Amino acid sequence: MNRTAIEKAVALIAESRWPVAFTGAGASVESGIPDFRSASGLWLRFDPLEYGTIGAFRKNPRKIWSMLEELLAMTEAQPNPGHAALARMEEWGFLKGIITQNIDGLHQKAGSRNVVEFHGTLxxxxxxxxxxxxxxxxxxxxxxxxxxxxxxxxxxDVVFFDEPIPRAVIEAADKMINRADLVMVAGTSCNVMPAATIPLRIREAGGQVIEINPEPVLSGLASVVIRGSFAGAMLEIASGLKAHRPGR
Ligand SMILES: [Zn+2]
Structure with missing residues (x-):
């Protein structure tokens, strides 16, 4: 991992007034949860049109539950060191909240408190x-x-493909986005709408964007790009922030 990028990210977060994180499937991979869209992912084995819509659920809930049982195995997963690092950053005052596209509840399991689950939770x-x-x-x-x-x-209580994001969730996310002056985008390729617009909105309001992805995608939008795994990068960032804790 690029030392300079880590140091730059740490400095930006330490200076920031209201930093937030925006996470996606990549954050859970190191907890053993495969990306739904990946080669081994759920949506290759279960056609999303046949299994992922509320219409299909209403028509034949028993059939959809055969897939949901597999999905719910996810609730057995444990947070990885990246989740733990984010929880510590919040505790130290270096993170005000997380917006996640994940439905596995791992941020809360790791101890994060202010979490908006954009797509609901299992x-x-x-x-x-x-x-x-x-x-x-x-x-x-x-x-x-x-x-x-x-x-x-x-x-x-997760958002199916043909369901809108609940209004209360949109409002909670908007509140966070409007206050944020920095966003760490981690483990997401930002290609699912409307969540995908979050880094852009924070950038356009004058905020900083830090991207953490094995294959970065936000070219031009990010002030700092860290090419690496979620857990590895978050651990490095948290360890850098340790020295900036207030009262030290
Ligand atoms: Zn009822």
């Missing part, structure tokens, strides 16, 4: 009838699980 189930929500753990004795209030089938 840690929660929601009733397609009455909207009541349940914690996933402890609700899966029967597949597909049913709502205790109205007996309709529950679905993971």
């Amino acid at each position: 840690d929660r189930l929601v009733c397609i009838g009455c909207g009541r929500t349940y914690r996933t753990s402890g609700t899966l004795e029967e597949i597909p699980p049913a709502c205790r209030a109205c007996s309709r089938i529950l679905k993971p």
Whole structure:
């Protein structure tokens, strides 16, 4: 990894007033979760049109649950050192929040507190009838699980391909984006809308963009590009920030 890029990123974050992170599938790869779109990914084996839409779920929830069971295995995954480094940065005051496209809950598991889950989370189930929500753990004795209030089938509280992002989530993300003066973009190729516009919006408002990707994609938009893995880069950045902690 490029030392100069790490040092430059550390300096920018230390100077920043309201730094945030924007993470994607690449952040979870080192936790053993393959990118859904990769060669071994879920959407190559399950056609997203057939399995990934709320229309398909309503029509045949049992069939979609056969795929969801595999997806929910993700909730067994553990955070990697990159997640832990981000949680430490928040604790030290060098990170105000995270917007993630991931649905695995690993940022919270690592201790991050201010997290906007743009595409929802597998840690929660929601009733397609009455909207009541349940914690996933402890609700899966029967597949597909049913709502205790109205007996309709529950679905993971994640955004399906043909569903809009919930308004409250958009608003929480907007609040973060509007305050941010720096964004660390990590493990995402920024090609899923509307999440993809986040670095651009922060840049256009005069903020700094730091990109961390094995194959960087934000050419021109990023002030610093760190070519490397999520965990490796975050560990280096956190260790650099350690010296800048207030009160030291
Ligand atoms: Zn219900």
